[in-house]
Amino acid sequence: xxxxxxxxxxxxxxxxxxxxxxxxxxxxxxxxxxxxxxxxxxxxxxxxxxxxxxxxxxxxxxxxxxxxxxxxxxxxxxxxxxxxxxxxxxxxxxxxxxxxxxxxxxxxxxxxxxxxxxxxxxxxxxxxxxxxxxxxxxxxxxxxxxxxxxxxxxxxxxxxxxxxxxxxxxxxxxxxxxxxxxxxxxxxxxxxxxxxxxxxxxxxxxxxxxxxxxxxxxxxxxxxxxxxxxxxxxxxxxxxxxxxxxxxxxxxxxxxxxxxxxxxxxxxxxxxxxxxxxxxxxxxxxxxxxxxxxxxxxxxxxxxxxxxxxxxxxxxxxxxxxxxxxxxxxxxxxxxxxxxxxxxxxxxxxxxxxxxxxxxxxxxxxxxxxxxxxxxxxxxxxxxxxxxxxxxxxxxxxxxxxxxxxxxxxxxxxxxxxxxxxxxxxxxxxxxxxxxxxxxxxxxxxxxxxxxxxxxxxxxxxxxxxxxxxxxxxxxxxxxxxxxxxxxxxxxxxxxxxxxxxxxxxxxxxxxxxxxxxxxxxxxxxxxxxxxxxxxxxxxxxxxxxxxxxxxxxxxxxxxxxxxxxxxxxxxxxxxxxxxxxxxxxxxxxxxxxxxxxxxxxxxxxxxxxxxxxxxxxxxxxxxxxxxxxxxxxxxxxxxxxxxxxxxxxxxxxxxxxxxxxxxxxxxxxxxxxxxxxxxxxxxxxxxxxxxxxxxxxxxxxxxxxxxxxxxxxxxxx
Numbered sequence: 165x166x167x168x169x170x171x172x173x174x175x176x177x178x179x180x181x182x183x184x185x186x187x188x189x190x191x192x193x194x195x196x197x198x199x200x201x202x203x204x205x206x207x208x209x210x211x212x213x214x215x216x217x218x219x220x221x222x223x224x225x226x227x228x229x230x231x232x233x234x235x236x237x238x239x240x241x242x243x244x245x246x247x248x249x250x251x252x253x254x255x256x257x258x259x260x261x262x263x264x265x266x267x268x269x270x271x272x273x274x275x276x277x278x279x280x281x282x283x284x285x286x287x288x289x290x291x292x293x294x295x296x297x298x299x300x301x302x303x304x305x306x307x308x309x310x311x312x313x314x315x316x317x318x319x320x321x322x323x324x325x326x327x328x329x330x331x332x333x334x335x336x337x338x339x340x341x342x343x344x345x346x347x348x349x350x351x352x353x354x355x356x357x358x359x360x361x362x363x364x365x366x367x368x369x370x371x372x373x374x375x376x377x378x379x380x381x382x383x384x385x386x387x388x389x390x391x392x393x394x395x396x397x398x399x400x401x402x403x404x405x406x407x408x409x410x411x412x413x414x415x416x417x418x419x420x421x422x423x424x425x426x427x428x429x430x431x432x433x434x435x436x437x438x439x440x441x442x443x444x445x446x447x448x449x450x451x452x453x454x455x456x457x458x459x460x461x462x463x464x465x466x467x468x469x470x471x472x473x474x475x476x477x478x479x480x481x482x483x484x485x486x487x488x489x490x491x492x493x494x495x496x497x498x499x500x501x502x503x504x505x506x507x508x509x510x511x512x513x514x515x516x517x518x519x520x521x522x523x524x525x526x527x528x529x530x531x532x533x534x535x536x537x538x539x540x541x542x543x544x545x546x547x548x549x550x551x552x553x554x555x556x557x558x559x560x561x562x563x564x565x566x567x568x569x570x571x572x573x574x575x576x577x578x579x580x581x582x583x584x585x586x587x588x589x590x591x592x593x594x595x596x597x598x599x600x601x602x603x604x605x606x607x608x609x610x611x612x613x614x615x616x617x618x619x620x621x622x623x624x625x626x627x628x629x630x631x632x633x634x635x636x637x638x639x640x641x642x643x644x645x646x647x648x649x650x651x652x653x654x655x656x657x658x659x660x661x662x663x664x665x666x667x668x669x670x671x672x673x674x675x676x677x678x679x680x681x682x683x684x685x686x687x688x689x690x691x692x693x694x695x696x697x698x699x700x701x702x703x704x705x706x707x708x709x710x711x712x713x714x715x716x717x718x719x720x721x722x723x724x725x726x727x728x729x730x731x732x733x734x735x736x737x738x739x740x741x742x743x744x745x746x747x748x749x750x751x752x753x754x755x756x757x758x759x760x761x762x763x764x765x766x767x768x769x770x771x772x773x774x775x776x777x778x779x780x781x782x783x784x785x786x787x788x789x790x791x792x793x794x795x796x797x798x799x800x801x802x803x804x805x806x807x808x809x810x811x812x813x814x815x816x817x818x819x820x821x822x823x824x825x826x827x828x829x830x831x832x833x834x835x836x837x838x839x840x841x842x843x844x845x846x847x848x849x850x851x852x853x854x855x856x857x858x859x860x861x862x863x864x865x866x867x868x869x870x871x872x873x874x875x876x877x878x879x880x881x882x
Contacts, residue, residue, distance in 0.1 A: 168200040169268055171245030171309070175226070175235045176203060178210040179253035182342075187219040189256035196265055202242045204235055212253075230362070233315035240309070247280075249306045254343030255284070263334040274332055278313075279323070280306035281490070282337040286497060287345055298502050302493035304331050305339070319362040320379045333490045359383045374400050374411045378496065381418050391426070394419050398434075401441070413438065413445035413452075414496040420455050431459065446488040446498060449479030454500045457509055466519045473513035480506050503537050511538075511545035518549065523557045530564055535571030539581070540588035543572050547592040554618035555611050562621040569622060590655050593619060593628045597635070597657035599693045624649050631660035640668035648673055654682065658689030662696045665703075672714045683721035691725040698739055701726045701746050709753045720754050723747050724775070732813035737821040744818055748786040751779030769807060778808035794824045795866045836865040843869075 172190060176183060193199065203216045204226040216223050226238050240248060247268060251257070267274055281302045288298060304323055307313055315321045363380050370376060377397040384390040398419055401412040416438035423431035435456050442448050453476035460469035482488050483501050492498075499505075510533055517526040526549055535543065546568055554561045572585035595601060596615040605611045620636070622629030627650055634646050643664040650656050665671055672678050678686075691697045704719045726743050735743075755764055755776060762768060769777050781804030788796035798819065805815045819825060839862055846853050856862055862869075 166198065168245040169198045170200075170247045170249060171243035172199060172201045173236070173239035173243060173248060173250045174201070174203045174216075174220075174253065175206055175232075175239060176212055176216060176253050177206045177208050177228075179208070179212050180210045180215070182254045182256075183212050183215050184219075186251065186253050186256050187215070189259075190219075190251070192259070193257060193261050193264060196261060197268060200243065200245060202239050204239045204242075206235055231318040232321040233317055236315040236321055240314070243309060245309060247306055248309050251305065251339060252341070252343070255339045255341045258336070258338040258340060260336045260338075263337045267332060267334050277332040278308045278311050279304050279331040281331045281333050281494065282306075282339055283493075284339050284341055284497070287340070287342045289345065299497040299499040300493070300501060301497035302331075302333065302490055303339075304494065306334075318366070319359050320383075322375075331491070331494070356383060356385075356387075360387070371396075372400055372405050374405050374407050374415070378411050378414055378418075381415065382496070391422065394422055409442075410491070411495050413442040413447035413492065416442070417447045417451045417496075420452050424455055424459060435459075444489070446479060446483055446492045447496075449475060449488075450483060450498060451500050453479055454505065454509065457513070461512060461516065466516045470513065470516045470520065473509055473516060476500075476509055477506065477513070504539065507533060507538050507542045511542045511549070514549045515545065515552075518552050518556075523553050523559055526553060527559060527561070527564065535568045535585070536574040536576040536582075538572065538585060540584040543568070543585045544588045544592040547589055551593070551596050551615040551618050555605065555613055555615040558612065561618050565618060566621055569626060590626075590628060594657040597628070597631055597659050599659045599662070599696055602635075602659070627652060627655035628657070631657045634660045634664055638667050640664075640670070643667055643669040644671075644673065647671065648676065653678075654685050654689070656686075656689070658686075658692055659696065661686060662690050662693070662700065665700055672718055677714055678718070680717060680721070683718050684724070687718075687721040687725035690722070691729045694726075694729055697722065697726050697729065698743065702742055704746055704750070709749060713757060716750070716754055716757060720750050723750050727775075727814070730814075732817040735817070740817050740821060744782070744814065745786060747779065748783045751776065752783040755780060755783075774808040774810060778804040778811045780804070781807060782811075789822070789824060793863075794822075795863045797822070798825070799863070799866070832865055832868065835861060836868040839865060840869060 170193075172194075174186070179186075187201075190199075190201065194201065200222065201220045202222045203220040204224060205213050205216065206226055206228045208216075213223070222242055224238075224242065226235055228235070236250065239250075267280060281304045283300050284303045286299045286301075307323060313323050316324055360380070360383055363376060363383060366376050367373070367380060374397060377393055377400060380393040381390060381397060384393060394415070397411075397415040401408045401415055416434060419434050420431065420438065422428070423434055435452060438448050438452050453472045456472040457469055457476055460466075460472060463469075479488075480501055483498070510529055514526045514529045517523070517529065530546060530549060533546070535546070538546070550561045550565050550568070553559055569589065572589060573582050575582045596618070602614060602616070605614055614635075616628075616632050616635060619626065619628040619632040623633070624630060630646050630650050634643055637643055637646065647653075647656075647661075647664060647669060653661075661671075672683075687697070690700065700722050704722060709719065710716050723743070723746050727747060730740065730743055732740065755772075759772065763771050764780065769780060772780065781800045785797045785800035785804065788794075788800055801815050801818060805811055839856070842856065843853060857866070
């Protein structure tokens with residue numbers, strides 16, 4: 165029988181979650197080449213053995229002896245192929261197997277190689293997640309069995325690192341791995357304890373071994389002795405211990421990351437040392453560059469941040485194009501090469517260019533990015549950068565903004581992410597429409613045009629485009645036409661709607677009724693600028709209240725929004741009284757439209773929402789005040805407070821600021837003095853006292869006799 169060309173070896177225990185996926189992924193390779201599949205069962209109890217029996221050519225038992233190399237070597241002992249390939253159960257072979265076939269069949273072309281490596285892609289989040297992250301590293305997973313090479317190391321087992329190890333990277337060969345995603349915390353702790361126990365034993369026997377020290381660093385994450393391993397490893401690199409050139413960049417990568425986490429003073433020194441010692445290492449050009457970029461950005465050191473950001477982006481480009489020494493990845497995983505990390509750096513780096521007044525570089529960088537691959541935060545960063553370029557320079561941002569709007573709407577990887585991107589675009593863009601922001605731009609010397617105008621090219625395709633057109637328009641009919649084109653009014657910036665209303669645009673639009681909830685949302689948008697909202701409420705108070713339900717509902721929405729944002733303990737008297745009177749007038753008109761007469765009486769007011777219960781009493785209170793009955797005014801406010809405790813601050817404001825209560829007439833003062841004198845002659849429980857308090861005269865001066873504070877204690881009417 166002809167021996168197989170390739171032997172595939174696997175050790176397994178309880179891997180029912182992923183074992184069949186792994187074995188199925190091997191089938192195309194087994195169909196294309198003469199293969200054998202050899203599997204060692206180290207104690208499976210979850211049904212994995214039955215799965216292995218269906219696929220493997222050889223399955224045998226190997227009692228676990230706490231030594232991964234022993235198990236791997238036992239599998240190799242059962243193999244008879246020319247080449248041997250090892251794979252783990254939580255890995256699966258990429259569907260592109262052309263590279264394996266070429267390498268294994270073109271024997272003469274690759275005869276000088278006894279080893280071959282593949283890319284191991286470790287997923288930290290689900291593979292299809294737009295914000296998903298992964299790390300890549302090269303692993304030597306194939307060797308000629310004729311070399312007699314054996315595994316070493318009880319943990320992190322490997323074929324010996326040789327001084328002149330030459331390994332062939334099989335083009336497009338990728339093992340996907342998702343095991344880290346599914347490890348529970350307890351299992352992670354147990355695995356860490358197991359690994360560290362074995363590694364510490366190895367380190368005692370060989371304390372200067374950079375391979376073991378690197379494995380200790382990787383396995384001791386979160387443990388107090390990790391820093392000791394880091395410093396010992398860096399000292400070994402400085403002393404040029406064996407394999408220092410291969411493992412040095414990885415060790416410094418971990419050191420820089422640790423120094424950032426722990427805020428160590430040596431951080432900048434280590435960054436510079438890594439670049440000086442290993443300038444061409446992909447770990448320095450990608451990962452250390454990534455960390456250095458963020459560090460200097462947070463220090464507001466934009467020149468250094470730009471230097472490292474550019475270095476990182478070039479490093480990622482070189483990685484994906486294969487323009488680096490692939491042997492670097494034999495030492496460890498390389499992180500921060502995925503799209504999310506690259507886009508995060510690029511969008512922030514674009515801001516750095518603007519800090520250094522380099523708009524051309526900013527636009528050039530943004531032009532190289534694809535909005536469909538961004539997450540929501542990255543889209544927001546792009547929008548800010550484009551708006552900053554538009555407002556401070558003369559460059560044409562329209563093509564980029566239009567392209568960004570189209571790209572972020574693509575359902576990649578799914579519609580959920582597209583919706584999140586567009587929501588971020590609208591949210592960040594709306595910041596450019598805030599009244600205060602626009603006024604600050606007007607006062608700034610370096611602003612050449614308003615940032616909101618950057619959205620004009622979007623036109624009717626986006627609410628921000630319509631909002632920009634509105635702010636450029638003063639005519640009421642034109643503003644109403646723009647409002648009618650707005651598909652989602654809730655996405656329209658509040659200041660744009662305010663501008664339209666101030667210019668006389670009729671709203672709500674005829675033929676386009678709004679629900680109370682929609683009105684409240686729109687009013688809340690305007691409420692972000694209190695003065696603008698107060699201005700609209702003032703307009704409402706100066707005109708006759710509308711009869712139409714929509715117009716009345718909108719007036720009610722504006723007033724309610726104003727009450728919610730009003731700081732009653734700080735607002736000036738005129739504004740507070742304006743809001744209170746407008747509220748009373750609107751409630752007087754609104755309640756009869758929405759509620760039956762039998763509901764609008766004291767016995768049935770419990771059926772109303774709290775603020776409308778207060779509105780019922782507030783309207784009557786101002787009617788009493790207009791009739792000259794100040795005491796009745798106070799009494800009704802007390803009743804309103806009993807019906808709605810949330811109105812406490814407003815009631816206290818009214819009692820403190822209502823002019824009619826602050827300066828009583830001499831006649832009322834005299835009447836109050838007379839009644840006090842009468843009351844003093846009787847004990848409080850005397851029936852005569854109760855009868856006197858029911859009199860019309862007493863009611864007129866009750867607030868002078870009883871005072872205002874006692875009735876309001878901790879939000880309760882007494």
